[in-house]
Amino acid sequence: MSVHARERRTTPARIARPIALHTIVIVIGVFVLVPIVYGILGGFKDNPQLANNPIGLPAPWVPENYTNVLASSDFWRQVFNSSLIALSTALVTVAVSALAAFVFARFAFRGREFLFTIFAAGLMFPFAVAILPLFIILRFFGLLNNPLGVILPQAAFGLALTIIILRSFFRSIPHEVEEAAILDGCSPFGFFWRILLPMARPALATVSVLAVVNSWNNFFLPLVVFNDKVWWTLPVGVQQFSGQYSADTAKILAYVVLAMIPALAFYAVAERQLIGGLTAGATKG
Amino acid sequence: MKTTKGPESAVAASPVPRRLVPPPQPRASKNRGKARKRITIILFLLPGVILFSLLVLAPILLAMYSSVFKWNGFGLLPTNFVGLDNFTRLLDNEIFLGDLRRGALLIVLSLVVQLPLALAIALLLNQKMRLRALYRLLFFAPYVLSEVIAAVLFSMLLSPERGLANEVLGFLGLGTSSFLSEPETVMFSLFIVITWKYFGFYVILYLAGRQSIPKELTEAAQIDGCGPWHVFRYVTLPLLGPTIRITIFLSVIGTIQLFDLVYVLTGGGPVHASETLGVTMYDIGFNRFQVGYASAISVVMFLLSLVFAIGYQRFVLKRDLDGATTTMGGGRR
Numbered sequence: 001m002s003v004h005a006r007e008r009r010t011t012p013a014r015i016a017r018p019i020a021l022h023t024i025v026i027v028i029g030v031f032v033l034v035p036i037v038y039g040i041l042g043g044f045k046d047n048p049q050l051a052n053n054p055i056g057l058p059a060p061w062v063p064e065n066y067t068n069v070l071a072s073s074d075f076w077r078q079v080f081n082s083s084l085i086a087l088s089t090a091l092v093t094v095a096v097s098a099l100a101a102f103v104f105a106r107f108a109f110r111g112r113e114f115l116f117t118i119f120a121a122g123l124m125f126p127f128a129v130a131i132l133p134l135f136i137i138l139r140f141f142g143l144l145n146n147p148l149g150v151i152l153p154q155a156a157f158g159l160a161l162t163i164i165i166l167r168s169f170f171r172s173i174p175h176e177v178e179e180a181a182i183l184d185g186c187s188p189f190g191f192f193w194r195i196l197l198p199m200a201r202p203a204l205a206t207v208s209v210l211a212v213v214n215s216w217n218n219f220f221l222p223l224v225v226f227n228d229k230v231w232w233t234l235p236v237g238v239q240q241f242s243g244q245y246s247a248d249t250a251k252i253l254a255y256v257v258l259a260m261i262p263a264l265a266f267y268a269v270a271e272r273q274l275i276g277g278l279t280a281g282a283t284k285g
Numbered sequence: 286m287k288t289t290k291g292p293e294s295a296v297a298a299s300p301v302p303r304r305l306v307p308p309p310q311p312r313a314s315k316n317r318g319k320a321r322k323r324i325t326i327i328l329f330l331l332p333g334v335i336l337f338s339l340l341v342l343a344p345i346l347l348a349m350y351s352s353v354f355k356w357n358g359f360g361l362l363p364t365n366f367v368g369l370d371n372f373t374r375l376l377d378n379e380i381f382l383g384d385l386r387r388g389a390l391l392i393v394l395s396l397v398v399q400l401p402l403a404l405a406i407a408l409l410l411n412q413k414m415r416l417r418a419l420y421r422l423l424f425f426a427p428y429v430l431s432e433v434i435a436a437v438l439f440s441m442l443l444s445p446e447r448g449l450a451n452e453v454l455g456f457l458g459l460g461t462s463s464f465l466s467e468p469e470t471v472m473f474s475l476f477i478v479i480t481w482k483y484f485g486f487y488v489i490l491y492l493a494g495r496q497s498i499p500k501e502l503t504e505a506a507q508i509d510g511c512g513p514w515h516v517f518r519y520v521t522l523p524l525l526g527p528t529i530r531i532t533i534f535l536s537v538i539g540t541i542q543l544f545d546l547v548y549v550l551t552g553g554g555p556v557h558a559s560e561t562l563g564v565t566m567y568d569i570g571f572n573r574f575q576v577g578y579a580s581a582i583s584v585v586m587f588l589l590s591l592v593f594a595i596g597y598q599r600f601v602l603k604r605d606l607d608g609a610t611t612t613m614g615g616g617r618r
Contacts, residue, residue: 021409025420028406032423032481035438038449042441054449055456092336100333103326119333122341124594126542128563129587132570132579133347134340140361156340159333188325217431219545220563224571235433239549242437249441260434267429271422274429278486279493282531 036260043254050249065254075255077230078237079262082216085150085233090211092155094204097162102192104163105170106178116167122160127220130157135224149225150233154215161281162207169203170196206277209270216263234259348583351576358576371581381582384562387472388540394476395536403484404529407491408521421492424485432482436549439478440465465551468558475559478550483539487532494528495521530601534594541589562586 042050043065044058053059069075104116134153135144143149173196181191197204219235226232232240238259242252267274347362352371356363375381406424410417427435442449443464451461464474498521506520544563547553553560553568562582570579 018414021412021414025406025409025414029420029423032427032485034449035435035442035481036426038442039438051446054452096332096336099329103329107322107326109323109326115330115334118342119337122337124538124590125341125345126538126586126590128542128544128566129348129583129590130341130344132566132576132583133344133351135571136347136358136361136576137339137344152336153340156336159337159341163333188322192329213429217429219431219433219549235431235545238431238437239433242440242549249444252437253441256434256437260430263429263431263434264426267426271425275425275489279490282490282535 039253039257039260042250043257045250047248047250062250065250066258068251069255069258074229074237075258078232078234078259081147081231082233082235082262085147085154085222086212086215088147088151089154089158089215090208092151093158093162093211094208096155097159097166097207098197098200098204099192100159101163101166101170102196105167116163119163120160122157123164125157127157131220131224134221138225144225145228145231146225147231150215150218150221153221154211154218158211158214161210165207165277165280166200166203169200173199202273205270206273206280209273210277210281212266213263213274216266234262345587348580348587352580352584354577355575356577356580357574358570363577365577367577371578372585374578375581375585380557380560380565381562383557384560384565387559388543388561390472391476391479391540391543392537395479395540396533398476399480399484400487400529400532400536402480403487403532404491404525406484407488407495408517410488410492411495421489424488426485427482428486430482432545433549435478435482436546439474439481440550443474465559466555468555471551471555471559475547475550478546479543482546487536490528490532491525494525498524530597534597537593537597538590541586541593 038054041058042054044061044063045053046062046065049058049062100119104112130153138144138149138153143152177195177199178191181195186194216233217235218233219239222231222233222236223239226236229240238256241255245251351363353366353368354363355365355367355370410421410424445451445461445463445466448464450464454461462470465471502524503516503520506516511519542563543561544567547559547561547564548567551559553564562585566579566582566586569575569582
């Protein structure tokens with residue numbers, strides 16, 4: 001109590017501190033914002049403007065860079081591919097993980113912990129290590145230039161984290177719920193499908209959001225799997241576009257800015273699940 | 286070991302009674318129930334086990350297997366066995382050795398600059414201040430963007446002739462820099478981009494850790510006469526220990542497998558000055574088709590991660606998790 005009373009008095013330090021605090025935070029905020037704002041404004045300039053006036057506002061504003069990208073079917077195709085692959089990845093990851101997590105959480109059997117440990121160790125297998133043999137295996141199964149060639153490996157590498165998060169959630173649901181369900185005639189699958197999954201909706205949302213974001217941003221795998229530009233995702237598209245038009249900075253900036261809008265919009269909507277999932281993933285994994 | 290889980294597994298294992306019909310005698314149906322339970326377990330685990338074995342375990346085993354062969358990547362399995370030749374070649378490969386040095390540099394920079402910066406900002410954001418939620422949202426935004434987008438944005442920003450960064454330096458009278466096109470500066474430019482992309486992630490983790498520290502503890506320390514520095518040094522910092530150790534772990538593992546950002550930002554250049562293990566592996570494997578040799582690099586990456594993970598868990602994380610990361614949750618039974 002006395003501490004609070006002392007703090008409340010107006011001293012120079014009490015005024016100076018918030019100002020210092022805000023200054024630091026604002027400087028860092030500027031560091032974060034500058035590349036994004038530079039991109040947005042740069043997209044509205046033409047190349048001579050970019051060279052002579054990289055800092056100021058566009059004069060005049062040139063919307064053609066953006067409208068050209070929005071009019072190109074390649075861009076929309078990539079948005080579609082990224083969405084299709086991200087949603088399918090999330091669906092497969094969560095469905096497969098939920099089944100396994102259910103068994104890991106609520107059944108006792110020999111080798112359970114061993115098997116779970118192997119799955120969880122998947123967290124430590126970096127994607128980059130597996131990429132080369134993965135390419136060979138996907139080629140063997142004829143999955144190159146096929147969206148499944150990206151969806152399935154992404155789901156497989158997402159299993160570890162998803163199973164860990166879902167298992168700990170499934171464990172937290174009291175046994176009484178399960179007993180009541182069984183007495184009312186539920187099979188194990190019935191309990192899982194009609195009771196456990198609906199109860200686990202928040203956890204399912206969290207792991208789905210994580211899967212979507214990871215898939216959306218993945219670059220390495222689509223880069224090696226999709227030779228055919230029909231299936232390029234946005235990251236691959238951005239990289240190829242910036243290579244193709246390397247002299248036309250303004251055009252590239254417009255493309256990059258438009259490519260980041262879906263991710264930022266998704267972040268704005270699903271911020272809570274995303275951050276909840278990442279902190280849960282880091283502390284549990 | 287079979288039924289350590291207690292009553293719920295026994296109940297789950299019993300056959301399905303019809304609605305409103307009393308459960309059958311347990312003894313009579315014990316065997317049928319057991320078989321049923323086993324089938325349920327197998328069916329539920331099967332999709333996960335197949336997916337995981339085929340697309341996670343098999344690639345890693347295949348990488349290990351092909352790392353002792355000379356192989357151009359045609360077919361499913363290599364045939365030209367060369368023993369540890371690929372690995373001895375790696376020891377003479379200046380680019381590979383450079384990858385290791387550059388990785389070490391990035392790890393040191395991350396631990397000395399990036400993580401302390403993130404910690405400081407998390408502690409600032411933990412205070413009551415206006416627009417706190419907005420700052421948090423802003424700092425985390427780069428993490429949500431693809432590394433490709435970050436890389437392309439910064440390659441424009443840092444471009445020597447037209448980039449914004451040189452304009453600002455010139456305006457401040459600090460001269461100009463060629464950032465990404467000089468071997469001397471490229472690693473530091475790369476590190477700035479890494480920091481831009483990832484520090485928000487660590488801020489979020491530290492914030493979550495800080496918020497889980499009960500208020501009573503810091504208040505008690507204040508009442509006992511601790512100044513802000515002492516509260517930080519003797520209360521907050523030790524209690525953030527688990528979070529800090531996890532972030533160090535994530536940072537090191539992330540650096541070992543760094544690929545996207547470097548590949549798009551610099552392609553590993555100029556003259557390999559920013560190349561990482563992932564980029565070298567990609568180049569050797571996918572551009573030069575020396576799959577066996579590239580697999581040897583994969584194996585080195587894998588072993589580095591594994592040795593670090595196991596050692597770190599054994600000696601550092603042990604205190605926090607009461608078990609290894611690999612048995613997460615196992616300790617919570």
